[in-house]
Amino acid sequence: MDHTLVIVESPTKAKTIRRFLPPNYEVLASMGHVRDLPKGAAEIPASVKKEKWSRIGVNTTEDFEPLYIVPKEKKKVVKDLKNALKDATQLLLATDEDREGESISWHLMQILKPKIPTKRMVFHEITKKAINKALDETREIDMELVQAQETRRILDRLFGYELSPLLWKKVAPRLSAGRVQSVSVRLLVNKERERRAFKKASYWGLKATLLKDNISFESKLFSLNAQKISNGSDFDEKTGNLKKGNKSLILNEDRAKSLLKTLSKEKWKVLRVEKKPTIRKPVPPFTTSTLQQEANRKLRLSARETMRCAQGLYEKGFITYMRTDSVHLSEQAIRAARECVNSKYGKEYLSSSARQFNSNARNAQEAHEAIRPAGEVFKTPNDTDLSGRDLSLYELIWKRTVASQMAEAKLTMINAEIEVGEGLFKSSGKSIDFAGFFRAYVEGSDDPSASLEQQEVILPDLTQGSVLEVDSKEATYHETKSPARYTEAALVKVLEKEGIGRPSTYASIIGTIVDRGYANISSNSLSPTFTAFAVTALLEEHFPDLVDTTFTAKMESSLDEISSGNLEWLPYLETFYKGKNGLEVKVQKTEGDIDGKAYRQVDFDDLPCVVRIGSNGPWLEGVKIDESGNEIQAKGNLPMDITPGDLDKKKVDQILSGPSDLGTDPKTGEQVFLRFGPYGPYVQLGNTEEDKAKPRRASLPKELKTDDLTLLEALELLSLPKLLGEHPEGGIVEADRGRFGPYIKWIKNEDESENRSLKKEDDVFKVDLKRALEILAMPKLGRGGQEVIKDFGKPKELKDKIQILNGRYGLYIKCGKTNVSLPKDTDLEKFTLDNALVLLEEKMKDKNSSVFKKNKVISKKTLKNKKSKK
């Protein structure tokens, strides 16, 4: 019996195409990629763990051979596919027709090793016709395309896994760098730099409300004696002065007000009226990027929320696939959209012919259609049982798709010039002669003042020479605004334009840069942190090419050449990674050359301070003037919500001038201060005064943040050390906090005391004498501070004895200077000396020194040689 197994990427797609295939076809989903490079230590197979390159997962010494593994969450998928393959007589790989899709098919071949006839099949539309055609036109896997994907994968891995460790060493642990995220962070940082460098300009203008035929309209002063009056766009953002060569006239308050008086004596006469017919065309249907942008602008959804919602709509069959970079509509879709226009708005609202769009984004791979209502007939939003967010998003998609097949809007733009003495006023109006697609959909704008596209601005019928009545007039004050921070939508827009990132990743890019502490989201905008400034400075200085916005575009064109057979992948990767200018050497060189301290700080040209990136977050270091007028060193903690853009001279002084007052201690009546010392923030009870005992002080534990510290918390800290009671054997017992965290102190007498750290589960403020005595009664850990669990003694062939110890990181075997952690699932009961020897031997493989006597070492070496020859 013939039985064909078809593999696609998504289960929803599997379900859909199943309907168009013969009954003896079985369709399963791969759930995306089934193999990848190991993500971290846990995924690296033990057999290669010892290799230097294994951390990267790419053998950089052997032609960049990738190390592929099946990630844990894909094990079941692979098993199911293998099982299904057993009953099949034919395999069809029907993943997407783009670089990643081709690669998925190749990986499936590699891992399933099918013994039956196997073909590659691709389709872009899920219709009976399209699928039949695809079945007739199967082909082989395109290895050049696969090679391009693998090159992309390896390059990204080398980029990320070489640069991130450099940041751990030079800036802070757990930071990350990557082809996409580092450029994104840099975009945010550059915008914030612009905001910092921004100089505000202020100017005045004149505004009048005029009347004719009972229609009032607005008019603004444009020029005076033929000299243009300055407005916002005439100023340079960096200087706050007029742009170079700009000859416009800046009105100040006095001038504006006196001008207003002068003009009130004059006649307001229409000098010229210009009418210009224009048309507006509908925007293309949604891609992932434009959907995220519009949902962010119009529905205030984050990129992630949009995608989660769209995924639901897709799974329920309301829309087509939601991760796409294509604006293409299938014939079926165009027909359905035009039918909607016809029935809902009427024939005259249809565009004269079917409208097809072309992507103008770089790097579009176009494996799917645009995002649109699914099916041959579009369900109108009202005919669905959707509600809330689902309904809003579906409505957005429906309207945008339908509007794309509607007629152009026809408008008339009217510009009127009005002469008033020496002044020239201008008014503009807009009339909509035919609404066309405006009826269904108008794209939102990031600039709220520009979002009135579909609104008319009515002007009365103005004829040259006619005199107008003045209803009111006023002098208006304006100032220029600093450039706005990126919203999620604005960032996604730039990334797409530059070809950085893919539809499946836009939402997670934002997640990554927030997770790594590079940006905060507040009121829908992304503000970069001090860490982002520090990391960007390092990367810009030492790896300028890699954080250039064109890096990805250049990579993409190389990948295109690889997939068309015009470029070889190996030399490409070698140029990137190897040699004098390769990444490997540059990272090593940078690591040796630069002082990390220089990048754990952010300098600001305009501020008398530096911001240092410390383990407790950023803090400020600068100078302040003390009471006697001397400059002294000062430090201050930065509130959590402050970003580089908000830091100005005033704020710096405020932060440095401390001590900040937390309130008054009800017991002593003394003030409690939060201060910043050489070891971090601390609280202090009362003022420092001469001839008086030093005030009581206490460090802030790491988990307490300075900006939301309460008086109560401070007083609790200051209450330490706390007397718990008397020890039965004499002396007293106290609880306190110190360098190593909370501990119990048993003061036996004046010279003698014994201490124990508190256990994790104990609270230093709540611990009582009983518990303290319990902890004190526990034996002090043996020499070396480790608890011996098991002692195997000293085997004959070894120099040292073998022990199992319980340490900070769990159980481990100790033999002389060699230590090996026990695997987590080790059954201690069954663990024998032989097991221990095996583990120790493993550990010794790469080391010169050995627990084994000479002859053993030699035998190890020979074994290793044999292995490397193979």
Next chain:
DNA sequence: CAGTGAGCGAGCTTCCGCTTGACTT
């Protein structure tokens, strides 16, 4: 610019792109 009470195996972190459940509460 505060003040203190030890001593001790490390090993891991990280990239970009494709895709869903699997988990817990």
